[in-house]
Amino acid sequence: MPLTKGILDNPNAERIRRVADLAKTKARRKSGRFLIEAPQAVREAVELRPEIVQDLYIEIDEDGNTASARAAEIASTVFSDESGDRSRIYVHYVTERVMAAISGDAQGIAAVASSEGMIGRLVDMDPGRLQHDADAPLTIAAFWQVRDPGNAGTVIRTADAAGASAVVFVDDCVDPLSPKVIRSTAGSLFHIPVLRASVADLLTWNRKHDGEVLAADVRGTESLTPVPLPRLLAKGQTESHSVRSILFGNEARGLDEAILEDCDGIVSIPIYGKAESLNLATSAAVLLYSLAMSSHMRTM
Amino acid sequence: MPLTKGILDNPNAERIRRVADLAKTKARRKSGRFLIEAPQAVREAVELRPEIVQDLYIEIDEDGNTASARAAEIASTVFSDESGDRSRIYVHYVTERVMAAISGDAQGIAAVASSEGMIGRLVDMDPGRLQHDADAPLTIAAFWQVRDPGNAGTVIRTADAAGASAVVFVDDCVDPLSPKVIRSTAGSLFHIPVLRASVADLLTWNRKHDGEVLAADVRGTESLTPVPLPRLLAKGQTESHSVRSILFGNEARGLDEAILEDCDGIVSIPIYGKAESLNLATSAAVLLYSLAMSSHMRTM
Incomplete structure (x- = not known):
């Protein structure tokens, strides 16, 4: 039976301040914990990664009822799991002002989880352990120095939807456990492994596992010279390799020339109109999805 | 010769307050003018739509030099155009604190332009007047009740890049002349017509011009039943029609059932992984680009 504590009503309590502090990178690093906001992300965490979830904070209204119906549903999955991983999750009921102190984006529910095992290292990853669709080569979506939390979350969500096997954040990226990133993933942070690597790690890992690294540029x-994406799609891509990593550059600077030179190939998205360029999230959507659809269509 | 005024140093001046006010929908509607911020968008407006640009505000530093090299370049294209449309643009030099009062996102340059003729009505548009690539059917990217300014701008930019002939904002959408939308278009607002329509207008206009409306859902x-996008691509799409409009729904609610029923078909983007859905900007990128690439590949 999960443990329930009384209703918390003091927004200045030490515990609540510690939870709110998890919005900051430093507090996350120091405590080894992170904050998950709002029903969609909390539900995915409780369902798919229950072993990391430590505390649930659920807002109740003035009549003592759970403020959000979706939050109540999540609580009931915790209470009904009497012997599993979810049974050791602490459930705290909090007033509106306490929830406001925790987060402005909780929509009635927030969770605190352990960071341990959330963001692994690519070099430790055995490709055989990654889930992948038999219709397509194992695809890794890699992002070099992605800095904007909204972009980082959106590309994780897109990579998940397109059936990529993992997302790799290369070199110095935004912290994937920041609340803004997690919100933008819409739950996908708990669906797909998110790993870290250096550029050298990414290249070495691909070579070791019969993979190739294609830079988007x-x-x-x-x-x-970049190969235009339609030509890559027409010629049946690179399905001779069992692993394919697509490397995207920083939002403002793209990829450094030295990195491009080390990749196995460069693929470019054609511009048919007058736009100068596409933004990072759009480029990732077009490239990852068209490669995925092309692989699936070939086997239809 | 364009007119130059002295250096403006009073952030509380009536003129400056009126410019800053253009961040608000009401002030834009009342004055019939809008604000364009930062070098990229201002450059595209001055180059491609000089007839609407009324005033340029250029920041100078303490030494009296133009604060941004890109702003200086834009000013020089205005000053060198002695008899054209650009010659009647007023150039105002302003101090840092005046620019800060105008906008926090100007990066050294802002412009005020007339809204007249910027956002037309779809029903008045003759498809023969729309630019389009001979390799692909004339494509319209239509968005129903898009509400987020960042999304609205991003989808205009994506539609431009994918070679769509126009963007249509259907029913009650965010104002496409809000500064946040314009920033997110990265100049594309001045590349591609942005029009307004009701759902009925969109359907009628397409039927009149041998077009079809496909809903993304x-x-x-x-x-x-939705046709999965890969199947649509495999079967050569709908190129029997000379006009093709793709209609995307609201960020949160998608498209109402009644609207879906009125469309000629529904196309769905497959989810290969565990994500529940894609966001609006990602859906638009995947759909518009894969249709465009497919048309171009067929004629390669």
Whole structure:
């Protein structure tokens, strides 16, 4: 039986301040915990990664009822799980002002979870352990120095939807456990492994596992001309490799020339109109989805 | 010769307050003018729609130099155009604190432009006047009740890049002339016509011009089952029609069932992973781009 505590009504309580502090990178790093806001993400965490969830904070209204119906549903999955992983989750009921102190984006429910095992290292990952669709090569969506939390979350969600096997954040990226990133993933952080790597790690890991690294870039370098995406799709892509990693660059700077030179190829998205470029999230959506659909169509 | 005024140093001046006010829908509607911020968008407006640009505000630093090199370049295109449309643009030099009062996102340059003719009505549009690539059917990207300014701008940019001929905002959408929308278009607002329509207008206009309206939706209705996008791509789409409009729904609610029932077909984007759905900007990117690439590949 999960443990229930009384109703918390003091927004200045030490415990509540510690939870709210998890919005900050430093507090997350120090405590080894992170904050999950709102029904969609909390539900996915409780369902798919119950072992990391430590506390649930559920808002109750003035009449003592759960403020959000979706929050009540999540609580009931915790209470009905009498012997599983969910049975050790603490459920705290909190007043509106306490929830406001925890987060402005909780929509009635928030959770605190352990960061342990959430963000692994690519070099430790055995490709055989990654889920992947037999119709398509194992695809890794890699992002170099992604800095905007909204972008980071959106690309994790897109990679998940497109059936990629993992997302890799390369070099110095935004913390994938920041609340804003998690909100933008719409639950996908708990569906797909998110890993860290250096550029060298990414290249070495792919070579070791018969993979290739394709950089998404419009310009290319003196020695590497980009292949337009439609041509790549028409010629049956790279399905001779069992692993395929697509590497996207930073929002403002793209990929450094030295990184491009080290990749196995460059793929560019054509611009049919007058726009100068596409933003990162759009590029990732077009590239990851068209490669995925192309693989699935070939086997239809 | 364009007119230059002295350096403006009073952030509380009536003129400056009126410019800053253009961040608000009401002030834009009342004055018939709108605000364009930052070098990229201002450059595209001055280059492609000089007839609507009325005033340029350029920040100078303490030494009296233009604060941004890109702003200086834009000013020089205005000053060198002695008899054209650009010659009647007023150039105002302003101090840092005046620019800060105008906008926090100007990056050294802002413009005020007339809204007249910026957002037309679809029903007045002759498809023969729309630019379009001979390789693909004339494509219209239509958005029903898009509410988030960042989304609205991003989908205009994506539609432009994918070679769509126009963007249509259907029913009650965010104002496409809000500064946040314009920033997110990255200049595309000045590349591609943005029009308004009701749902009925959109359907009627398409029928009149041998067009069809495809709704983007995952669920469909009792009588209309969505065609998965890969199947649509595989079977050569709908190129029997000379006009194709893709209608996307609201960020949170999608499209109402009654609207879906009135469309000529529904197309769904497959989810290969565990994500529940894609967000609006991602859906638009995947759909518009894969249709565009498919048309171009067929004629390669």
